[in-house]
Amino acid sequence: MNAADPAGIAAGAPGSAARPLLQIHGLSMRFGGLLAVNDVAFDVRADEVFAIIGPNGAGKTTVFNCVGGFYRPSSGRVLLDGQSITGLPSHKVARHGLVRTFQNVRLFKQLTVLENLLVAQHTQVESRLLPGLLKLKSYQDSETQARRRAAQWLDFMGLRQFANREAGNLAYGHQRRLEIARCMITQPRLLMLDEPAAGLNPQEKHDLQRMIDRLRREFGVAVLLIEHDMNLVMGISDRILVMEHGKPITTGAPAEVRSDPRVVKAYLGEA
Amino acid sequence: MANNIGSALLAALITAIVVAPVFGLQLVRQGARTLMAPHWDLVALASATVFVFHLVRPWLARAFGSIRLPTLPAAPTGGDRRVIFLLIALAVVWPFFGGRSQVDIATLVLIYVMLGLGLNIVVGFAGLLDLGFVGFYAVGAYTYALLYHWAGWGFWEALPLAGATSALFGFVLGFPVLRLRGDYLAIVTLGFGEIIRLLLTNLTWLTGGPDGISGIPKPSVFGIEMARRPSTEGGTTLHQLLGLPFDNQHMVVYLYLMALMLALFTLFVSNRLVRMPIGRAWEALREDEIACRSLGLNPTRIKLSAFTLGAMFAGFGGAFFAARQGLVNPESFTFIESALILAIVVLGGMGSQLGVILAAILLTVLPELAREFAEYRMLMFGLVMVLMMMWRPQGLLPMKRPHVELAP
Numbered sequence: 001m002n003a004a005d006p007a008g009i010a011a012g013a014p015g016s017a018a019r020p021l022l023q024i025h026g027l028s029m030r031f032g033g034l035l036a037v038n039d040v041a042f043d044v045r046a047d048e049v050f051a052i053i054g055p056n057g058a059g060k061t062t063v064f065n066c067v068g069g070f071y072r073p074s075s076g077r078v079l080l081d082g083q084s085i086t087g088l089p090s091h092k093v094a095r096h097g098l099v100r101t102f103q104n105v106r107l108f109k110q111l112t113v114l115e116n117l118l119v120a121q122h123t124q125v126e127s128r129l130l131p132g133l134l135k136l137k138s139y140q141d142s143e144t145q146a147r148r149r150a151a152q153w154l155d156f157m158g159l160r161q162f163a164n165r166e167a168g169n170l171a172y173g174h175q176r177r178l179e180i181a182r183c184m185i186t187q188p189r190l191l192m193l194d195e196p197a198a199g200l201n202p203q204e205k206h207d208l209q210r211m212i213d214r215l216r217r218e219f220g221v222a223v224l225l226i227e228h229d230m231n232l233v234m235g236i237s238d239r240i241l242v243m244e245h246g247k248p249i250t251t252g253a254p255a256e257v258r259s260d261p262r263v264v265k266a267y268l269g270e271a
Numbered sequence: 272m273a274n275n276i277g278s279a280l281l282a283a284l285i286t287a288i289v290v291a292p293v294f295g296l297q298l299v300r301q302g303a304r305t306l307m308a309p310h311w312d313l314v315a316l317a318s319a320t321v322f323v324f325h326l327v328r329p330w331l332a333r334a335f336g337s338i339r340l341p342t343l344p345a346a347p348t349g350g351d352r353r354v355i356f357l358l359i360a361l362a363v364v365w366p367f368f369g370g371r372s373q374v375d376i377a378t379l380v381l382i383y384v385m386l387g388l389g390l391n392i393v394v395g396f397a398g399l400l401d402l403g404f405v406g407f408y409a410v411g412a413y414t415y416a417l418l419y420h421w422a423g424w425g426f427w428e429a430l431p432l433a434g435a436t437s438a439l440f441g442f443v444l445g446f447p448v449l450r451l452r453g454d455y456l457a458i459v460t461l462g463f464g465e466i467i468r469l470l471l472t473n474l475t476w477l478t479g480g481p482d483g484i485s486g487i488p489k490p491s492v493f494g495i496e497m498a499r500r501p502s503t504e505g506g507t508t509l510h511q512l513l514g515l516p517f518d519n520q521h522m523v524v525y526l527y528l529m530a531l532m533l534a535l536f537t538l539f540v541s542n543r544l545v546r547m548p549i550g551r552a553w554e555a556l557r558e559d560e561i562a563c564r565s566l567g568l569n570p571t572r573i574k575l576s577a578f579t580l581g582a583m584f585a586g587f588g589g590a591f592f593a594a595r596q597g598l599v600n601p602e603s604f605t606f607i608e609s610a611l612i613l614a615i616v617v618l619g620g621m622g623s624q625l626g627v628i629l630a631a632i633l634l635t636v637l638p639e640l641a642r643e644f645a646e647y648r649m650l651m652f653g654l655v656m657v658l659m660m661m662w663r664p665q666g667l668l669p670m671k672r673p674h675v676e677l678a679p
């Protein structure tokens with residue numbers, strides 16, 4: 001499962017073929033007296049789906065927040081493509097190609113579905129004042145392209161008929177998909193999904209699994225995943241990190257993790 | 272029924288307690304002494320009214336419960352081009368036939384339209400509650416006044432600089448405070464507005480203190496003065512050039528047309544801004560700042576741009592205000608002015624430009640029409656706001672999202 005696919009690495013990771021896309025070293029996060037994340041280390045390769053699992057309160061989302069720049073970690077280093085992004089503000093981290101979704105969907109609720117996708121392209125479009133005010137050609141072209149990219153993603157997610165609907169009025173499953181589309185339209189290198197299957201029905205979970213698979217294959221994006229649904233995690237992940245009480249228990253392929261007694265203990269308690 | 276009478280009695284009692292210190296006990300001067308004269312009849316009247324109202328309220332609710340309050344349509348986004356041109360043409364032509372005082376009020380309306388549209392960028396689009404907007408208005412007005420007073424600048428040279436100075440103030444204020452949110456931001460901006468006013472009052476050597484600066488010239492028409500007599504030896508005035516008799520009405524109409532031009536410019540720019548990436552970013556930021564950051568948008572820069580651009584329009588409005596009044600003093604820039612502009616934005620419907628224009632007209636013209644009731648102006652103002660919030664909390668003409676047809 002983890003056997004390096006030379007073609008995949010060559011396509012996904014420029015520079016050193018051996019270097020993972022994301023490296024986390026000794027990451028700790030302390031809130032007052034609470035050590036929410038304690039010395040976590042892992043890495044994500046450019047072509048893999050990497051999952052973090054663990055009981056509630058294990059510190060999974062805190063890891064996400066540290067990696068994404070929403071928290072400044074108390075100690076440890078975060079490297080993206082060998083370059084340190086530790087402690088950078090979140091919008092700068094995002095510009096390095098590392099974007100995320102949220103446990104509770106965070107759409108721009110009063111904006112239309114299409115506008116949500118246009119806002120996400122803010123760093124790619126012509127956003128200076130004068131070209132826009134004067135409707136210069138460069139501005140109009142950039143807007144047309146932005147709309148075209150948005151339309152492509154709406155098609156990909158099957159949301160085209162909702163393009164002009166307010167995002168807050170979409171069905172929950174559609175909101176989840178829109179949030180992923182909004183991430184993908186920024187052309188990320190690493191997509192971080194925080195419990196993407198929460199609140200979805202079995203059919204939608206199945207669709208989600210296929211979608212994540214397609215995103216990886218067709219767009220060459222690595223996926224870092226937090227999820228409680230074990231079917232989804234086991235079915236989609238290349239490697240899994242198990243956390244408990246802020247500490248990593250083990251990392252490995254799904255089959256290894258599933259049979260690890262420490263993991264069973266963390267989830268089911270002492271037998 | 273007994274229950275009903277009980278609650279009506281309670282309401283009447285509360286009314287009596289609330290009203291007694293206000294109406295029941297009035298201070299009367301008698302020579303050197305101040306006496307307290309009770310007016311219990313007024314209190315009794317108020318209590319009785321409340322009592323009767325509460326008694327018949329269930330019956331009233333049954334009788335009128337089925338009546339729906341009228342609903343207004345949402346503001347159209349595009350609108351018919353011809354209708355817009357017709358409206359603009361009408362706005363250009365009517366002052367030539369209107370009376371002097373009407374045109375004057377219309378000019379005032381247009382100043383508030385300009386200010387409302389400027390504040391709409393900050394509050395309506397970007398969702399940043401700014402209670403000190405009048406500060407930027409003051410900066411614009413004093414920029415022109417001071418440039419005239421100390422350097423003899425004319426209106427047209429000073430106008431861009433007034434906008435730029437206000438924008439600069441917006442930028443400089445915005446930089447430290449925009450990490451604050453909601454209530455905190457509101458308080459800081461409120462303080463800022465007051466600081467500006469106090470500075471203008473106390474920097475007497477520069478601003479003339481409470482007396483302000485007077486004799487500010489009206490704008491010229493492409494460098495040609497509009498006055499009874501030329502102010503310089505050998506100069507010509509517009510009416511001499513055109514061979515018309517001098518008429519004060521000309522100036523009034525000219526000021527109106529200029530205000531119209533500035534207001535249309537503000538409308539055009541803010542209308543385009545909200546459809547541009549920056550405008551989308553403002554609205555996205557209003558909805559969810561964390562999501563914005565997760566997508567690579569820099570919230571500080573986006574907020575600053577809203578603050579700066581909003582302040583710029585206030586600066587333009589201020590410079591025009593100074594030219595129209597011919598006099599600026601700190602009295603014109605009190606907090607109540609900020610509150611009025613904010614009321615225009617909220618009443619119109621946050622983010623809705625058509626709504627802001629409508630509200631600016633309503634809130635400027637209605638007090639003028641009801642001059643006899645000037646004492647009760649604030650009371651009516653408050654009543655209108657309360658009713659609005661009950662009947663239509665989203666404003667007169669709430670903003671509608673743009674509808675975009677996607678190419679297949």
